[in-house]
Amino acid sequence: MKLGIVIEVVKNVFTKPMTVLFPFEKIEIPERNRGEHEFNIDTCISCGACARICPNLAIEMVEVPSELREKYPKTYPQVDLGKCCFCALCEDTCPKESIKLTTNFYFATFDKDDTILYPVKAE
Amino acid sequence: MTEINEQKVTGDFSMYFGPAHPGSGNFSIKCEMRGERVLKATADPGYLHRGFEKLMEYREPMQNAVLSDRVCVLEPLQWNLVHAEAVDYLMEYEVPERAKYIRVILAELSRIQSHFIWYAAMSLGTGFMTGFNIAIGYRDYILDVLNLITGGRVYPAGYICPGGVRKDLPEKAENKILELLPKIDYMRKFALKQNPAWLARFKEIGTLTKEEAIKFGAVGPILRGCGVESDVRRDDPYEIYDELEFDVPVMDDGDAYARFTVGMQEIEESMKIITQSIDRLPKGEVKTPNLKPRVQFQKAEGEIYIRNELSRGEGAFYMVATGQKTPYRVKIRGPSFTHMIPIIEHLLTDVAYADVPAIYWSMYQCPADVDR
Known part of the structure; x- marks a missing residue:
């Protein structure tokens, strides 16, 4: 029994640690990880399927800022990350693959406005 | 003539175990104490009620x-899986064979990581922090694989969906x-080591007899x-469990150690199931053909009660569809409810508070499934 403990200790000295030195080192995030949304306004057809399927009503179809309204005249999805449960149903339902969930999961913020993902930002 | 004893015993008091206790979870038990002994216990659930049935x-169905x-x-x-099976029945979906295998593999991985948490929680509750850290560490390996497959470490966001699974x-x-x-x-062997401290804390503690277990409606490892040899996977097979070979571990002692040992032995059976499923994993589709992202009950009518063997025992969904978009009624039967209300009140009678x-x-x- 005592020898068993010694073997365990020696083994652990040479074992790779389970943790990494975050934020200097990062664990590789799998491709399917459901993180922040990436939206492509140019391919969006404004069908609103993403807003209808969202279980948390986190997606709202909104108009773009007035200076861009000539180029993008319809309504486009605006995601509230504070409400989002990251289920990726919007990604599944989008007929044009305009909305995708990326591997980025760094959302910590002090400003509530940072949690809103606008379809396009005015320059 | 009845004698009224008005003499007060100063050692009598009531004490709450939880919900603020570090080892209680979102659950509370009011203990009527006499010195160090618990005379009577009253369960006090409701701290995690979220109203799933109404929601x-x-x-x-896909949002559900x-x-x-x-x-x-x-x-x-x-x-x-239980939810998906209920919708599959009402919508009359033919689930592809590959999807059934993937469902079983993931359900068993989920069972194993849940059993690791059981060991971790028992260790934490009795002051064995090493056991807690090791179990949570090994659970993390499983979570990494779940993240790879489902896209979420803990929450798969309906990966096992009506009609199959969301992605191959x-x-x-x-x-x-x-x-x-x-x-x-x-990890399983580590948990099953005959540790003297572990035996002292759990052997012959909280003994539940066979008759009591049946009377109170215990399920699963308890x-x-x-x-009692009872397992829904064997008694009422679902998915592909009737094609797989596995044993149902049973112990006769009925104490805390026996319950825990059954759980750890189940991990070995789950490993057998995973190995067999991966060996036989067929190729093909993982979703019912023409499955739309939005599933609605508009053509479905009827009711179904589906039960599965979860980590904690028998869990079930009762669902009624009346041709509307959403289910007319949903009832969830959680395995922890009977364990945490009648059985815990019965077991915590005349025991030491340290136990x-x-x-x-x-x-x-799981307080979450007691309250739902």
């Missing part, structure tokens, strides 16, 4: 699949799962720890 009446994760945080994939297994996922098995086996955490955690409870 599901306002959501479509996402919601079904949350019924029990510790075994989300298995709750996904990624490349090399089978190998990753097989590489996981030796690590799981190491019932099997009392000597309360040991008995409490040996019931393998």
